[in-house]
Amino acid sequence: MAAGGNGAAGGGADTKAAFAQIYKTLKEELLADPAFEFTAEAHQWIDRMIDYNVLGGKCNRGLSVVDSYKLLKGADVLGEEELFLASTLGWCIEWLQAYFLVLDDIMDDSHTRRGQPCWFRVPHVGFIAVNDGIILRNHISRILRHQFKGKPYYADLLDLFNEVEFKTASGQLLDLITTHEGEQDLTKYNITVHRRIVQYKTAYYSFYLPVACALLLSGENLDNYGAVENILVEMGTYFQVQDDYLDCYGDPEFIGKIGTDIEDYKCSWLVVQALECADESQKHILFENYGKKDPACVAKVKNLYKELNLEAVFQDYEKESYKKLIADIEAQPSIAVQSVLKSFLHKIYKRQK
Numbered sequence: 001m002a003a004g005g006n007g008a009a010g011g012g013a014d015t016k017a018a019f020a021q022i023y024k025t026l027k028e029e030l031l032a033d034p035a036f037e038f039t040a041e042a043h044q045w046i047d048r049m050i051d052y053n054v055l056g057g058k059c060n061r062g063l064s065v066v067d068s069y070k071l072l073k074g075a076d077v078l079g080e081e082e083l084f085l086a087s088t089l090g091w092c093i094e095w096l097q098a099y100f101l102v103l104d105d106i107m108d109d110s111h112t113r114r115g116q117p118c119w120f121r122v123p124h125v126g127f128i129a130v131n132d133g134i135i136l137r138n139h140i141s142r143i144l145r146h147q148f149k150g151k152p153y154y155a156d157l158l159d160l161f162n163e164v165e166f167k168t169a170s171g172q173l174l175d176l177i178t179t180h181e182g183e184q185d186l187t188k189y190n191i192t193v194h195r196r197i198v199q200y201k202t203a204y205y206s207f208y209l210p211v212a213c214a215l216l217l218s219g220e221n222l223d224n225y226g227a228v229e230n231i232l233v234e235m236g237t238y239f240q241v242q243d244d245y246l247d248c249y250g251d252p253e254f255i256g257k258i259g260t261d262i263e264d265y266k267c268s269w270l271v272v273q274a275l276e277c278a279d280e281s282q283k284h285i286l287f288e289n290y291g292k293k294d295p296a297c298v299a300k301v302k303n304l305y306k307e308l309n310l311e312a313v314f315q316d317y318e319k320e321s322y323k324k325l326i327a328d329i330e331a332q333p334s335i336a337v338q339s340v341l342k343s344f345l346h347k348i349y350k351r352q353k
Contacts, residue, residue, distance in 0.1 A: 015066055019059065022087040027051075029146060030139055049132050050139075052122070053098040054091075056114040060347070061097060061210050062090030068214035068340045082217075088147050089213040092140045092161065096205060099136035100168060102129050107176065108264060112257050137165070153216045160216065164209045171200025178267050186287055189267045189275060195237060197267060202243075203236020211340060231328050231341055238321045239348050244269040245314050246353065248302065255353040262298045265291030270310055271301075277308045322349055 027050055031043060038046075069086040070078060078086065104110075105118035106129060112118065120129035140161060148154045175197045181188045208229055212222055222229075247259035248270055261268040274286060285304050289297035305311075322345070329341040 015063060016059070018083060019063055019066065019087050019090065022084060023055070023091055026088065026091055026143055030142060033142060035142075046135065049119070050098075050136075053102055053119055053132070053136065054094055056116065057094065057097065059090075059094060061206055062087070062094040064210040064344065064347075065090035065093065065213045065217075067343060068211050069217055071340045071343065072214055072218045072220075072336050074336060085147065086214065086217055088143060089157075089217065090210070092143055093205070093209055093213070095136055095140050095143070096161070096165065096209075099133050099140075100172075100205070102133040102136065104172070106130065107172075108260075110257075110260070114257070153219070156216050156222065157213070160209070160212055160222070164204045164212075167200045167204045168202075171197055171202070171204075175201055175267065179265050182267055183265050183291060186271075186290060187275065189272050191272050191276070194267050194269055194272045198237050198240040199233050202240045203233040206239065207232040207236035207344065211344075214340070225337075227328075227332065228337060228341070231325065231332075232344070234321075234328070235325060235341075235344060235348070238318075238325070241269045241314070241317065241321075242348065242351060248305065249311065250353065262290060262301050263293050270305055270314075273310055273313055274305060274308055277310075277313070278304070282308070318350065 027047070030050070031038065031047060036042075066078075066083065066086045069082070070076065073082075101113060102119050105113055106120050106127075110118050111121060119125055119132065120127065125132075141158075144154070144157055144161070148157055151157075178188065178193055178197060211228065211232055212225075215222060215225060215228075244261065244266075246255055247261045247266075247268065250259065252258045261270070271286070271290060275283065278286060282304055285300055289300040292298070325345055326342075329338055329345070332338050332341065
């Protein structure tokens with residue numbers, strides 16, 4: 001359900017160390033949850049499963065809750081309680097990401113994730129991974145209940161996570177059924193279809209959610225931040241276009257995964273651009289070779305992308321997106337909010353992984 005890579009603003013070394021420490025506390029609490037009598041085997045399984053799936057990413061989504069909260073509060077250093085709560089919400093997003101990725105990899109029949117085998121590919125895991133995904137999602141509710149019940153914004157937090165999860169799952173559905181339609185008729189893929197998938201599937205949970213968490217923690221009402229939501233969704237769209245680009249042009253060693261968008265018939269930004277620019281004979285090459293596992297077919301598609309100069313098309317898109325985002329950000333009345341949005345944008349602009 002999730003895009004690869006992690007968008008958002010990362011933290012300094014101190015923040016990262018403190019953030020990592022809080023993970024241990026949260027995991028220990030989950031493993032001692034009084035609502036379930038753990039057997040030794042179940043305890044060991046969940047311990048290993050959480051480490052395997054929640055850790056291993058760059059934690060950018062999670063750390064960006066802490067960074068955004070600091071910028072909103074105008075504080076370089078947070079009090080211990082504030083740091084703990086902001087980090088806890090950050091880890092809830094990392095848990096949400098883990099839940100999406102575990103199930104996403106099964107649906108996509110993927111092989112690697114973050115430079116290691118997908119969880120369901122690990123010996124003796126297989127489809128137990130489906131239930132593990134459900135457990136990871138439930139951990140979020142447990143963590144929120146344990147740490148935030150009684151806070152005035154508790155209901156808003158639950159609502160936010162539910163809302164974003166719904167949007168992401170709906171985006172995933174759109175992706176899966178569009179891919180199915182595209183297999184019958186590649187012309188079903190266009191920029192509008194691509195954009196809708198990306199906004200729901202990636203932008204909300206990767207970009208809007210961390211900032212929304214920081215705003216709620218700061219005592220703000222999310223209803224007053226519609227424009228900020230729109231900017232973050234735009235940023236998430238730009239991030240996913242980068243991801244589509246890197247799937248084809250990135251170094252697998254460097255980005256930690258092997259791109260398979262061409263083989264998987266994905267409604268990728270690149271194929272949408274190719275369909276827009278191609279003449280009839282070039283379209284024929286696409287129709288014949290896109291979505292085939294055969295490396296020779298994949299090579300033909302990549303050659304066509306080169307012929308159509310899609311690298312340059314992407315660079316133009318990147319420049320224009322950046323210009324528009326900066327203009328929209330600078331139109332925001334709050335300087336603190338501007339700095340949050342800019343910190344996100346500068347983390348992802350021209351990224352290579």
